[in-house]
Amino acid sequence: MSLEIGTNWAGNLAFGAQRIVAPTTAREVQDVLADAASTGARVRAVGSRHSFNTIADTPGVLLATSALDSAPVIDEAARTVTVGAGIRYGELGAELQRAGWALSNLASLPHISVAGAIATGTHGSGNRVPSLAAAVAGLELVTASGDIVTLRRGDADFDAAVVSLGALGIVTRVTLDIEPTFDVAQHVYERLPLERVLENFDAISGAGYSVSMFTTWRDPDTVDQVWVKRRVDADAAAPTDMFGALPASVARHPLPGISAEFCTAQLGAPGAWIDRLPHFRLDFTPSNGDELQTEYLVPRTRIGDALEVMRAMHERVAPLLQVNEIRTVPADDLWLSPAYGHDVVGLHLTWLPAQADVEVLLAELEERLLPLGARPHWGKLFAADSAALHAAYPKLADFRGVAERYDPNSMFRNDFVRRVFGA
Ligand SMILES: Cc1cc2nc3c(=O)[nH]c(=O)nc-3n(C[C@H](O)[C@H](O)[C@H](O)COP(=O)(O)OP(=O)(O)OC[C@H]3O[C@@H](n4cnc5c(N)ncnc54)[C@H](O)[C@@H]3O)c2cc1C
Structure with missing residues (x-):
């Protein structure tokens, strides 16, 4: 990666840093931080720049991690x-x-x-x-x-x-x-009635090792595609009928009408996990994205209500939406994880690059989804303020205490973190 301060991947954020550095060792990171401590400069790490909000931004030093010694x-x-x-x-x-x-x-x-x-x-x-x-x-x-x-x-x-x-x-x-x-085989099914999803969510999301549903909400009663990734060594054979959805006869892209040439292989051809678990191929280098993303992680027990919210709002959502991906994530113990404490379902929304319009819509969506317990994805666009985030993430106040202990002079505090903490 070049050492330009530049923008994020989506191009909707120009980083506000004064300078960028790319240390190669922990020792060099220590030197960067010692220098920042002596001048009072703020520092943020930046990875591959795929976040859509200001989470990685800083007015001080952007510390690129791309040159860190990485040999596994x-x-x-x-x-x-x-x-x-x-x-x-x-x-x-x-x-x-x-x-x-x-x-x-x-x-x-x-x-x-x-x-x-x-x-x-x-x-x-x-x-x-x-x-x-x-x-x-x-x-x-x-x-x-x-x-x-x-x-x-x-x-x-x-x-x-x-x-x-x-x-x-x-x-x-x-x-x-x-x-x-392990090897994985991927099958895509098309046109799944939403009613079947509401009635059979556990069976559909459990139809393979990893399952994603994709829909544009242009037809509010139909989920366009279901991608089922089966472990060849453990999962049952792919069904011929997925609750009314039928197997695609050719490879599909999640977005209607777009060539599947950059998607990982489908039609049941087995292949290594690394070539099947992502939707997009490794050797495909995505250009700067003509898209924005948002995601709300809803408690699994409320997925029916959340899908009804999306159906009710489809006339507002569909014109700005490229695609909605629906995925399941089991509970973990990590304090700020969107899956902290209970199983969740991610309603991932890939938007057209129309940020002002998207932000208006996010406020409307959050009015309906946050009361269900939805948690915004930290790396994507959301409207929630600190009070709403504290309600969604019950360990946020405790996390702030840890951050103040590790970073008493706020070297790593940026506007995003201040907004999240509420100060
Ligand atoms: C096309 C696309 C597809 C995506 N798909 C998914 C998906 O399938 N599932 C999903 O959940 N999300 C997805 N995302 C969101 C993405 O995974 C997150 O935004 C993620 O943070 C990106 O990693 P990054 O390296 O680009 O992080 P960056 O955006 O560079 O940084 C994110 C945060 O990590 C911090 N950070 C980075 N490196 C370090 C470090 N070494 N030490 C301390 N802090 C560090 C930064 O300071 C910042 O706070 C997708 C995004 C895009 C653009």
Whole structure:
């Protein structure tokens, strides 16, 4: 990545930093932070820039993680891999696959960095496959004082430190759980009646290892596509009829009318986890996105109500929407994880790049979804204020206490974190 301050991936944010640095080691990170401490400068880490809001922005020093030494170290006995924080899942996945190992889950795009993804609670889909953050077994971070702190699962502060919004320090290395490699076969089904989804949500979301439903809400009574990713070694054969939806006869893109050439292989062709769990291929380099994203993680028990909200609002939503992806994420213990404490269903919304109009609509959507217990995704656009976020994320006040302990002089505090904390 070039060392320009530049913009985020979507291009809807020009970073306001005065300068950008790209340290290669924890020692160099310490030097950057010591320099910032002596001048009172603020610092934020930036990964692959795939967040849609100001979460990674700073008026001070942008610390790019892309040059951090990233070579994966596999511990076969512990079933973990330790990597540099800036590595992208695609590169890590290719290394793991070569060595006969796998991660249990991936996001839709393999181009995002590991530390950036876990800092925002990024997830894939699967009734029994937790978020990418929940796969973290340990991490090393450099704090504002220049100390190198190592936290492992079970340590005090670990559950606060994984989904950190970048507010505790600069993560330099991450240890992730791994398992032996496995193959996945992907099938797409088309035109699933919404009534069948409401009646059979558990069966449909459990039809494979990882299931995503995609819909544009142009037809409020039909979910356009269901993508079912089956583990070849464990899951039952793909059904020929998915509650009224039929298998696609050709490969599909989630958006209607767009070529599937950049999508991972479908039509049941088995392949390695790294080539099937993301929706988009590793060798496809996405240009700056002509899109914006929002996501609300709704308690699984309220998904019927949340889908009724979307159906009721479809005339407002559809004109600005490219596609709504519906995914399941099981509960975890990470304080700021959208799946903290209970199973959730993600209503992910890919919008047209019309931010002012989208923001008006977000306020309307949140009026209806937040009372259901929906939690906004930290890396995407949302309207909620601090009071609403504290209601949605019950450990937010405790997290603030940890952030104040790790960063007493607010080196890593930016406007986004201030807005979230309420001060
Ligand atoms: C096309 C696309 C597809 C996406 N698909 C999914 C999906 O399937 N599921 C999902 O849940 N989300 C998805 N997202 C959202 C994305 O995963 C998050 O925005 C994620 O944070 C991006 O990682 P990044 O490396 O780009 O982080 P950045 O946007 O660069 O940074 C995000 C946050 O992480 C912090 N951070 C980064 N590195 C470090 C570090 N080393 N130490 C401390 N803090 C750090 C930053 O300070 C910032 O607060 C998608 C986004 C896009 C653009």
